[in-house]
Amino acid sequence: MLTIRKKYGILLGFIFVLSVISLNLIMDKFFDKSFKDLVAQDMKEIYNISFKNLDDYLALNSIEKDSLKEEDFDSKIMKFIVERVNAQGVFYDIEGEVISTGLTNSSVVDLNIFKDLPLSFYETKNNKTMLDIENKNGTILGKLSIPIYSSNNPLGVLVLIKDYTSDYLRDLNIKKLLNIIVTSLFSLIFLAIYIFSSGITKPIIVLKNKLLEVSKGSYPEKINNTSKDEVGILVNSFNEMTEKLKAKDQQEKNFYRNITHELKTPLTNISGYAQILNEDDFNDVDFKRNALNRIISESNRMHDLVMSLLNISKQSSDLEEYSFEMVKIKNIVQELIEIRNPIIQNKSLNIITKFEIEEITGNKQYLKMLFNNLIDNGIKYSYENTTVEIQIKEVDRICEFSITTTGKTIPIEFKEKIFEPFVRVEEKGFSSKESSGLGLYICKNIVIGHKGEITLDLNKDKSKFIVKLPKD
The missing domain is CATH 3.30.565.10 (Histidine kinase-like ATPase, C-terminal domain)
Structure with missing residues (x-):
């Protein structure tokens, strides 16, 4: 049988697990959104700077923007575009072949990142600039795919790539730390609630055991009570009830013991006088008259006693139903x-x-x-x-x-x-x-x-x- 304490513990455990899981999901969504917003904002700035660099390069080299050709996007222009944004660049033709790259620090860049096209690469054909955040073997890359046109003719796709692994790990560590703090806090709260609830259920369990004793006809000792809340009131009521039941039980025992005594005395007297009067050789007229008077007196006494008992019995049944x-x-x-x-x-x-x-x-x-x-x-x-x-x-x-x-x-x-x-x-x-x-x-x-x-x-x-x- 599940006790109240066990039920309460199971309920608290369920709430605790559900709360922790829900909190983790909320925090995951919050940090994911926060990280994506960070990458999007940073990529927007990179986009603006990169296109300003492109405009500057075209101006310095007297190249008309509308007359750009695919071969103009060589490594020189690519390096010029990305040199002030701390990002890497790669120019693909519209089929996804690498035309040129621009590296800000080739010694720390895994060139394999240029082999994989961004996930949204082909959506740029609809003249859309797309942002992808990809996890490549633990490396978190932000890829901004920008379609490049010349005289409304697509030349290719400029992809700006930046490593956000350090930012991601920083957010991940913050999230883990918060998870530990919140989980610990929740654990302390639920532990405190469980201890507090145990303090409430303990007297209830004691009360249950005491009630079982009362149901078996025994009257246990008073339950020690220091609480003044509803449970304390319940315990006090139980103590008062058992005292009253005990007193009533004792009163009833005395009552029936007294009834036995009160009935026994006149019956003994009546029986004694009757036996004497029943003797064959008994001829004392005065004693006979006194005996008969005593028998009548004792009979009347018994009658009065029985009538009183009947009145008491009727009162007990009428007590709650008096017609006023x-x-x-x-x-x-x-x-x-x-x-x-x-x-x-x-x-x-x-x-x-x-x-x-x-x-x-x-x-x-x-x-x-x-x-x-x-x-x-x-x-x-x-x-x-x-x-x-x-x-x-x-x-x-x-x-x-x-x-x-x-x-x-x-x-x-x-x-x-x-x-x-x-x-x-x-x-x-x-x-x-x-x-x-x-x-x-x-x-x-x-x-x-x-x-x-x-x-x-x-x-x-x-x-x-x-x-x-x-x-x-």
Whole structure:
């Protein structure tokens, strides 16, 4: 399997080779054009000087240009033509036979160059001056073929030849040097890009391996991350995700362990009393009555526990699909208070309500369950002859519901844990044994489903539960 790093390396290698080849082709074309332009410009100057020399020679020797003959182009006139241009000259008849030559330095000239006609020689018959650049065994020659006429009759072709090998080699060395510099620079750039990309792909590879561990059910250690770019954000998100999954997994294990414990206790009690009652010689009427009451009590406790678990299960499936509507929370709270009026009167509680808003957007069923649990707990754990204050107000488009009670003290260490499942306060002066330990956990889930938050403020024997929900 090709990894990201290998794919990136192959892609970079392909781009590198393609870039170098393309650059070399561009440089070749550039230097070829530059060299041809140099030869063309130089040959143009040679052409101008040579024809001026020809005119001077004809004037000095009183020869009319229109009366030139083929035999006039002897070695003397040829030498005179080329002596100031640092070039060699050769005059061919129209059939390509050498008539005469003009040498500026015969000791360094390979006379074989005169044997080969220029490539464009025969095109000069159309009265065209042609330039050829030829490579003869490593020697670069510029050949300018000029048709010569007398009285509109072709006499032959004057070919001016110059050696440009030194210029060509100079350009070639410059091109090679530039190729080395550019290739080295490209190599460094692509090496830097590859190293940089490896730095990006390395955490991705680590992340892939860690994800494989998570998919197998294990939770790896956090990935060390010093990057602040998108990959760094991805790594941080992964670390946060694994921590949350680990915590949730542990929470679920504790949850099911607690369920087992909570179900086992009443079942054990029911089974024990049932076995005693089933004995043939059992005739204790008082014990029988107490046992039956205990069986009913434990059955009710199991029923409440099962109903709470069903609510939690339903909440889990409904959490992302709550159907929202306008809910008159003032009416719901007033109704819940009225239902508990006998308990309120029995404990001589003073209920104070303050409603600044009457309705919000939410799920009516779950909001009623939320307020029911909070109001029920508030009344249940309040001291007699105390005040219960229930308030609903709006703060920055947020609906804030609060219930403040004076009663059994909740230890400060339970302030955050009290919203976890199966957490019950068993302290001196406070007992919640009759509770399933799931009520506030259900409340928290309902609040989360409404994208809100629930908190608890403690001040000695005063407790204040605060629920903040989006109003719209």
